[in-house]
Amino acid sequence: MWSYALKRGGATAVTLVAASVVIFAFIHLIPGDPIYVLLGDTATPDQVDALRRQLGLDQPIIIQYLRWAAQALSGDLGRSIFFQAPVVSVIADGAETSILLASITMVWVVLIGVPIGTIAAVKHGSWLDQGLSGAAMLMASVPTFWVGLYLILIFAARLGWLPSSGYPSIFEGGIGNLRYLILPSLTLAAPNAALILRLTRASMLDVSREDYVRTARAKGIRPWQVVRRHILRNALLTIVSAFGFTFAALLSEAVVTETVFALPGIGRLVVQSILRRDYPVIQGVILVIVVLYLAINLIVDLSYRLLDPRVELQ
Amino acid sequence: MRSRVGALMRGAAAMIVALFLTAQAHAAGVLREATIGEPPPLDVMLTTADVAAVIGRHIFETLYALDSTYSPRPLLADSDRVDDGGKTIVITLRQGVLFHNGKEMTAADVVASMKRWGQFGARGKLLMGNAVSVEASGKYEVTLKLSAPNGAWKSLIADVNGGLAIYPEEIVGKAGAQPIEQKDYVGTGPYKFKEWRPNRYVEVEKFDRYVPRKEEGDGFAGARVANFDTIRFVPVPDVATRVSGVQAGDYDYAEMISGDLFDELSADKSVHVVRNNAPIFGLFFMNSKEGILKDNYKLRRAIQMALDKSQAQRVAFGPKGLWDAQGSIFPKGSFWYSTAGTEAYSQHDAKKAKELAKEAGYTGTPIRLLVSTNYQAHFDEATVFTRQLAEAGINVQMMVVDWATLLKMRGQSEQWDIYVTHHGFQPDPLLLTFLNPTYPGWWDNPEINALRTELTNSSDQTARKATWDKIQALFYEQVPAMKVGDAYTYDIASPKLKGLNPNGPAFWNVSAK
Numbered sequence: 001m002w003s004y005a006l007k008r009g010g011a012t013a014v015t016l017v018a019a020s021v022v023i024f025a026f027i028h029l030i031p032g033d034p035i036y037v038l039l040g041d042t043a044t045p046d047q048v049d050a051l052r053r054q055l056g057l058d059q060p061i062i063i064q065y066l067r068w069a070a071q072a073l074s075g076d077l078g079r080s081i082f083f084q085a086p087v088v089s090v091i092a093d094g095a096e097t098s099i100l101l102a103s104i105t106m107v108w109v110v111l112i113g114v115p116i117g118t119i120a121a122v123k124h125g126s127w128l129d130q131g132l133s134g135a136a137m138l139m140a141s142v143p144t145f146w147v148g149l150y151l152i153l154i155f156a157a158r159l160g161w162l163p164s165s166g167y168p169s170i171f172e173g174g175i176g177n178l179r180y181l182i183l184p185s186l187t188l189a190a191p192n193a194a195l196i197l198r199l200t201r202a203s204m205l206d207v208s209r210e211d212y213v214r215t216a217r218a219k220g221i222r223p224w225q226v227v228r229r230h231i232l233r234n235a236l237l238t239i240v241s242a243f244g245f246t247f248a249a250l251l252s253e254a255v256v257t258e259t260v261f262a263l264p265g266i267g268r269l270v271v272q273s274i275l276r277r278d279y280p281v282i283q284g285v286i287l288v289i290v291v292l293y294l295a296i297n298l299i300v301d302l303s304y305r306l307l308d309p310r311v312e313l314q
Numbered sequence: 315m316r317s318r319v320g321a322l323m324r325g326a327a328a329m330i331v332a333l334f335l336t337a338q339a340h341a342a343g344v345l346r347e348a349t350i351g352e353p354p355p356l357d358v359m360l361t362t363a364d365v366a367a368v369i370g371r372h373i374f375e376t377l378y379a380l381d382s383t384y385s386p387r388p389l390l391a392d393s394d395r396v397d398d399g400g401k402t403i404v405i406t407l408r409q410g411v412l413f414h415n416g417k418e419m420t421a422a423d424v425v426a427s428m429k430r431w432g433q434f435g436a437r438g439k440l441l442m443g444n445a446v447s448v449e450a451s452g453k454y455e456v457t458l459k460l461s462a463p464n465g466a467w468k469s470l471i472a473d474v475n476g477g478l479a480i481y482p483e484e485i486v487g488k489a490g491a492q493p494i495e496q497k498d499y500v501g502t503g504p505y506k507f508k509e510w511r512p513n514r515y516v517e518v519e520k521f522d523r524y525v526p527r528k529e530e531g532d533g534f535a536g537a538r539v540a541n542f543d544t545i546r547f548v549p550v551p552d553v554a555t556r557v558s559g560v561q562a563g564d565y566d567y568a569e570m571i572s573g574d575l576f577d578e579l580s581a582d583k584s585v586h587v588v589r590n591n592a593p594i595f596g597l598f599f600m601n602s603k604e605g606i607l608k609d610n611y612k613l614r615r616a617i618q619m620a621l622d623k624s625q626a627q628r629v630a631f632g633p634k635g636l637w638d639a640q641g642s643i644f645p646k647g648s649f650w651y652s653t654a655g656t657e658a659y660s661q662h663d664a665k666k667a668k669e670l671a672k673e674a675g676y677t678g679t680p681i682r683l684l685v686s687t688n689y690q691a692h693f694d695e696a697t698v699f700t701r702q703l704a705e706a707g708i709n710v711q712m713m714v715v716d717w718a719t720l721l722k723m724r725g726q727s728e729q730w731d732i733y734v735t736h737h738g739f740q741p742d743p744l745l746l747t748f749l750n751p752t753y754p755g756w757w758d759n760p761e762i763n764a765l766r767t768e769l770t771n772s773s774d775q776t777a778r779k780a781t782w783d784k785i786q787a788l789f790y791e792q793v794p795a796m797k798v799g800d801a802y803t804y805d806i807a808s809p810k811l812k813g814l815n816p817n818g819p820a821f822w823n824v825s826a827k
Contacts, residue, residue, distance in 0.1 A: 038355070
């Protein structure tokens with residue numbers, strides 16, 4: 001297991017270097033320029049040149065990359081052009097929101113997706129299954145911005161039970177600030193829970209056709225024990241890998257939800273930085289997201305073995 | 315097992331109850347404003363971004379400020395005199411004005427700020443382009459010498475947006491072309507910079523040692539009294555969330571609400587609608603430097619003749635109360651309002667346009683229209699006009715890019731024939747971008763140059779108005795840009811706020827009932 005982890009770690013490092021080159025090249029290939037965004041529409045060519053020189057953006061792209069890579073290796077991702085703050089602290093601030101939001105969403109996803117998916121699989125073909133699958137389809141198809149805006153309208157503007165938007169850090173306002181994340185996490189959970197629900201149902205149906213399940217039933221084991229010990233446990237392998245990628249996607253791709261709820265998360269940070277061409281932030285955030293995906297990939301692979309001792313890691 | 319589950323359930327229930335009960339009481343004296351997005355650095359001298367100016371206006375101040383009729387009134391200045399036929403301007407400063415770092419503002423700070431503004435400021439060249447010297451002629455007196463008089467000088471230094479904000483000399487000295495650092499956001503305003511949390515908020519707090527002017531507050535001019543301890547500017551990019559946020563009481567004020575919500579919100583008792591008193595206007599710039607439209611005034615007139623500007627504005631801004639399809643560059647009621655040339659503003663005559671285009675030698679070559687989707691109104695206007703021009707046989711090819719790309723591309727004359735932007739209200743014609751010969755569009759020929767010099771060098775307002783009439787007539791004859799029409803943006807506020815500023819979001823002199 002440890003040699004496997006080491007081998008995977010090496011491959012991960014190579015992927016990381018390749019990714020960093022691609023990220024850097026692509027970002028600088030997009031037309032547009034932070035200088036014009038910064039100075040606004042009345043900037044003269046002299047002013048543009050002067051600022052470009054001061055920010056080091058007049059250097060050849062290779063030099064800019066090497067300089068950035070060398071700094072990144074020592075943990076310094078540079079300074080944001082627009083926030084005038086170190087990229088690391090800008091990302092850390094966004095990461096708190098994104099990690100908490102993704103975690104709470106995952107709780108909803110697991111609480112909704114797995115039990116209901118199990119029920120749908122056990123009762124497959126019945127009206128209950130049809131109804132649950134139909135509801136899941138609906139949840140997956142409704143756009144998140146629509147769900148978000150309606151939740152705000154009902155629970156914040158009309159009923160006044162929950163805050164409409166924003167998220168003050170729990171480190172400043174205490175654990176109570178998690179209430180700011182209830183509506184956004186429900187919004188995000190809707191399509192993702194539907195996905196997990198359908199996945200649970202499908203993989204449980206697959207497993208229930210296996211010979212060992214028939215054998216277990218023939219031995220007279222109680223139906224719910226067959227479902228719990230034999231079907232669900234084996235179906236979990238597929239579901240867990242979906243958990244990993246859903247979590248990673250929630251961290252980096254919750255842009256629409258973060259925008260609707262004005263949350264200071266990573267998704268919104270990266271989109272906004274692309275629009276303003278804040279190169280250091282885009283490079284930093286994408287690098288962090290790549291690292292995250294690689295790490296989650298690794299953890300998911302390693303967790304297979306814990307779930308199913310038959311899986312061999314090579 | 316059962317008791318463990320029970321304990322877990324009880325714990326979860328307790329946590330949920332706690333979450334609801336810890337509803338944080340909002341600290342007294344905090345005003346929360348929902349802005350349209352994250353600002354660029356608040357070095358207002360360098361940037362013309364409105365979102366930076368709205369926040370920066372609370373921190374930094376200018377020598378003059380615009381009152382509710384957009385006339386400049388002294389703010390940091392006390393008095394002024396003009397000598398040498400308008401070429402020497404002597405400004406006496408108010409005494410006892412403190413920076414947020416406790417230092418008194420003197421002529422040395424103003425001189426240093428003026429020099430940086432002239433070199434790097436977004437609108438600095440308009441005044442300082444003709445500066446021969448600027449020096450402190452006393453502890454509280456600044457003398458600016460110009461090579462030619464400038465009739466608009468006071469208006470040019472009366473707002474922070476790309477304008478001459480006064481910073482301490484030592485901070486100006488180390489900044490240069492680069493935006494000043496957050497720790498150096500030191501001004502003389504009624505609020506001082508406290509903290510900037512990326513994507514969360516920018517916070518300013520009351521400056522206790524601020525000494526307001528004696529005159530009553532009027533627009534941005536006169537006394538500024540900070541009634542709130544803190545103002546928090548929160549970026550809320552989604553307009554529906556800004557609206558719900560004010561309705562829910564999470565924000566006290568929200569900027570830039572979309573036109574389609576205007577009627578509904580005007581009838582909503584939980585919010586107060588604040589329509590800005592000065593309109594913005596859409597502008598379609600023609601390329602005067604290169605390409606098919608260069609010097610071909612007839613073809614440009616044909617393009618303008620084909621358009622129905624009301625239709626574009628209805629699509630872009632919604633209810634009639636929010637727009638006015640009128641051709642004067644300045645709105646009705648303004649000193650600079652003029653009807654010269656406006657008969658050509660919105661004729662919507664496809665047949666005549668087609669004939670005129672033919673006379674101009676147009677043979678159907680695609681005309682490249684550069685537009686961004688970041689501003690929905692720009693895109694809506696461009697879409698309507700493209701269809702109207704097609705009816706007149708004028709073939710327009712829309713090039714849709716994002717705003718950052720457009721800003722760069724429009725500087726490259728070979729890339730486009732027309733591009734779309736908009737212009738904020740300005741107190742003086744000299745601040746209009748299309749009058750600047752180096753601004754993309756490059757309206758630069760002997761006729762306009764002569765009129766521009768006449769407008770700049772005269773300080774007699776009646777004579778300047780007569781020159782402006784001639785310029786507007788030339789604007790419709792040569793069509794360096796096409797005005798779409800006046801559009802009034804609006805904000806919403808909590809009904810408990812009193813004393814809202816008619817010039818836009820500025821929260822000194824505002825209080826909660």
